[in-house]
Amino acid sequence: MAESTQTQSFKVVGTRPIxxxxxxxxxxxxxxxxxxxxxxxxxxxxxxSPHAHxxxxxxxxxxxxxxxxxxxxxxxxxxxxxxxxxxxALGEIAMNPRHLALNILAHDKVLYDxxxxxxxxxxxxxxxxxxxxxxxxxxxxxxxxxxxxxxxEPGAPILLPELRNPESGxxxxxxxxxxxxxxxxxxxxxxxxxxxxEREFRTAxxxxxxxxxxxxVGVYNSDGHATIYCSTxxxxxxxxxxxxxxxxxxxxxxxxxxxxxGGFGGKTTIYLEPLSVLLSQKTGHPVKLVMSRSEVLRAxxxxxxxxxxxxxxxxxxxxxxxxxxxxxYEAGAFPGxxxxxxxxxxxxxYVIENLQIDAYDVVVNRPKTAAYRAPGATNAAFAAETVxxxxxxxxxxxxxxxxxxxxxxxxxPHPAGPPYRRIGFIETCEAIRSSAHxxxxxxxxxxxxxxxxxFWFNAGMQSSATxxxxxxxxxxxxxGSPDIGGSRASMAMIAAEVLGxxxxxxxxxxxxxxxxxxxxxxxxxxxxxxxxxxxYQAAQDAVNQLKERAAKLMDKKPDDLEFxxxxxxxxxxxxxxxxxKQMAGKLARAxxxxxxxxxxNARGAGPAFAxxxxxxxxxxxxxxxxxxxxxxxxxxxRAIHPSYVEGQMQGGTAQGVGWALNEEYxxxxxxILRNTGLLDYRIPTCLDLPAIDTIIVEVPSPTHxxxxxxxxxxxxxxxxxxxxxxxxRAVEVRMTQLPMSPPRLLKAILAARQEPARLxxxx
Amino acid sequence: xxxxxxxxxxxxxTAGVERATAHGRxxxxxxxxxxxxxxxxxxxxxxDDEVKPSIAVSIDGEIATGGLLDPVNxxxxxxxxPALAGGTIPSCA
Numbered sequence: 001m002a003e004s005t006q007t008q009s010f011k012v013v014g015t016r017p018i019x020x021x022x023x024x025x026x027x028x029x030x031x032x033x034x035x036x037x038x039x040x041x042x043x044x045x046x047x048x049s050p051h052a053h054x055x056x057x058x059x060x061x062x063x064x065x066x067x068x069x070x071x072x073x074x075x076x077x078x079x080x081x082x083x084x085x086x087x088x089a090l091g092e093i094a095m096n097p098r099h100l101a102l103n104i105l106a107h108d109k110v111l112y113d114x115x116x117x118x119x120x121x122x123x124x125x126x127x128x129x130x131x132x133x134x135x136x137x138x139x140x141x142x143x144x145x146x147x148x149x150x151x152x153e154p155g156a157p158i159l160l161p162e163l164r165n166p167e168s169g170x171x172x173x174x175x176x177x178x179x180x181x182x183x184x185x186x187x188x189x190x191x192x193x194x195x196x197x198e199r200e201f202r203t204a205x206x207x208x209x210x211x212x213x214x215x216x217v218g219v220y221n222s223d224g225h226a227t228i229y230c231s232t233x234x235x236x237x238x239x240x241x242x243x244x245x246x247x248x249x250x251x252x253x254x255x256x257x258x259x260x261x262g263g264f265g266g267k268t269t270i271y272l273e274p275l276s277v278l279l280s281q282k283t284g285h286p287v288k289l290v291m292s293r294s295e296v297l298r299a300x301x302x303x304x305x306x307x308x309x310x311x312x313x314x315x316x317x318x319x320x321x322x323x324x325x326x327x328x329y330e331a332g333a334f335p336g337x338x339x340x341x342x343x344x345x346x347x348x349x350y351v352i353e354n355l356q357i358d359a360y361d362v363v364v365n366r367p368k369t370a371a372y373r374a375p376g377a378t379n380a381a382f383a384a385e386t387v388x389x390x391x392x393x394x395x396x397x398x399x400x401x402x403x404x405x406x407x408x409x410x411x412x413p414h415p416a417g418p419p420y421r422r423i424g425f426i427e428t429c430e431a432i433r434s435s436a437h438x439x440x441x442x443x444x445x446x447x448x449x450x451x452x453x454x455f456w457f458n459a460g461m462q463s464s465a466t467x468x469x470x471x472x473x474x475x476x477x478x479x480g481s482p483d484i485g486g487s488r489a490s491m492a493m494i495a496a497e498v499l500g501x502x503x504x505x506x507x508x509x510x511x512x513x514x515x516x517x518x519x520x521x522x523x524x525x526x527x528x529x530x531x532x533x534x535x536y537q538a539a540q541d542a543v544n545q546l547k548e549r550a551a552k553l554m555d556k557k558p559d560d561l562e563f564x565x566x567x568x569x570x571x572x573x574x575x576x577x578x579x580x581k582q583m584a585g586k587l588a589r590a591x592x593x594x595x596x597x598x599x600x601n602a603r604g605a606g607p608a609f610a611x612x613x614x615x616x617x618x619x620x621x622x623x624x625x626x627x628x629x630x631x632x633x634x635x636x637x638r639a640i641h642p643s644y645v646e647g648q649m650q651g652g653t654a655q656g657v658g659w660a661l662n663e664e665y666x667x668x669x670x671x672i673l674r675n676t677g678l679l680d681y682r683i684p685t686c687l688d689l690p691a692i693d694t695i696i697v698e699v700p701s702p703t704h705x706x707x708x709x710x711x712x713x714x715x716x717x718x719x720x721x722x723x724x725x726x727x728x729r730a731v732e733v734r735m736t737q738l739p740m741s742p743p744r745l746l747k748a749i750l751a752a753r754q755e756p757a758r759l760x761x762x763x
Numbered sequence: 764x765x766x767x768x769x770x771x772x773x774x775x776x777t778a779g780v781e782r783a784t785a786h787g788r789x790x791x792x793x794x795x796x797x798x799x800x801x802x803x804x805x806x807x808x809x810x811d812d813e814v815k816p817s818i819a820v821s822i823d824g825e826i827a828t829g830g831l832l833d834p835v836n837x838x839x840x841x842x843x844x845p846a847l848a849g850g851t852i853p854s855c856a
Contacts, residue, residue, distance in 0.1 A: 087816050178772075180771040180772050181770070182771040182774075416845075417821070417842040
């Protein structure tokens, strides 16, 4: 269902054609990263740390090298000297390349269970695994630091001796950054409040749960150039980051993005890619590296667990007058948690005159976190949206009315300062309020309904596109954005709309880094917005070139012609127009082939809002939560392909449900991850989820030619808070810790009833 | 003169001032003028003659993409925001 405020009419945009990459995927023909194979290819495996925190005293690879079939063993000593210890703008990414290199292969310290130490290339994966057992590493085991609370204590073991922040002076610290945000006078605001709610929340470290493990095939050429075939959300980022780690020029690397089996942000960085090149360089053979599921969970980048304290005050009439937030996120072994995003999103849907946010990025002995769908925002919304729900209850106001009353709109300021342009937050609340779901009764014991909202920035950044007109009048559209959510279809639809061609006549391609201009990562919900803008402009460029060709063929001036529905007609002349198909075979006589091009550094991506309503039933004897019904309303600006927008909304909601109810990293007291498979790391299956109803709200973004906003992330943000609020109405227990798994909820239910904890598992 | 909103983290350089005015036809000149008024603030915003990777500049509600070269008008509202790691720049427009 789509609710639109737009009146523009389209022929292709807004329809639901079958995805152009669908046949290859359902027939198994699509090539994922691990499908690549080359003559003479070797197989690589990584030795990983069995300790959460230890000093490496020595590494002996002699025995491994003697094993028949082993062709090379590399350690950090084979990498170039570590880059300087400071953040750099690598493209649009601010990243510390020293930390990147230290994460790919540990140097003098291992900082988490699974931290890579050495890599082997051998003639078979089994021989490579056997060789790992022959590498002797001598460790000095150090105490692990597993929580932000412990990491921030005075005297806590230090992970990175060189780490400082402006407040720590010359003293080593585990706090990589403190971000303060302050507006107005929070203390005075609280004095004017009739009700104040203050709670502390915890969320667990969770993984994106993409099905396809990380992979890379490196092919080093003796001329000093190399090619990497891998599953990634950003081929250009892989190229840039790998070149940085390898100490070679960017132009000597080509990255071929394979089909991708899920990423959700987790495939925006590198792990195996430079090692595949280095092993290939050492052996003279292509080398393939593929992580196991256990490696993915132990050593790729999940998202942060967090501790968040929220204090919020409101007057009796429901106006939120003050808020204070303290939040600390686990960065993992190196700085760079999404706590800044958490700080900038936690109050973003609301206009609050007096607020203070203190956000801390904290290193702990866990894997370095990576992006995960609206990074940092879900943790934050769980806390703020639960408190807002409680305030609404105290004020005796409908929770959606409370959100609408305090909701941000065009012209109101984001908590960090800049004013919003046109946004659709209130529209998402209204859409839920008027939905059949929200209006329906919810009867029965232990059942409850909850709502929550979420914000995500959405990104712009750089994209390139070309549109090629073929001799039969069909077209291809080439971009550098790996397709992780149906963007091939969206790009073809935008080009088809501009060219006046049927969708089926436009074939979309995702090119390698040598075949298209620089294109930033597929992330930040930016592809349909930014790459879509480039495609729109490239198609317009093609139309302009075609117009010149058509003028020659029709013996007119370009200004005499108008373009409509894929054909050029003489203005004011009733003569039959000339279609692109009619003229495409004649281009050689009219100036030559037509290739439309465009590059953008897109600004002003319209932010996204979502509001979710969920009904639950709680089993009071087991603590198990069954989701009965779920509806999400999200502002898409303009839905290019509504089915894929709905798919994003449902996918994000499903991940939010998993985060809310089941998923968490279990570390033991030594800092060893104990649930390293999907049997124990419990992502939701179709049996856990209801049909997720979607309401696409269309408040057009003023900065995109078609009004598009990014849609890929924000739907993950509200579910944990919406479910927590529903649980409260079902069993009168306020949950403040994720996941709200059966043992944790049962414990809370029993505590609320002041009954002895009978069947309570350890937290 | 453009209006510059000082983020909380930098108010120690402005004696707590949250909002200042500054001259400059682009971000570079604006920051130079700010530094004349509040010595030391430039070093918090600029490194190696570029806006620090950790900083995003919002001009009239739109995140600037041209770094120090982005134009600023006399009536502009300029905010310095934290740039997000991992490839996403906050956009509030």
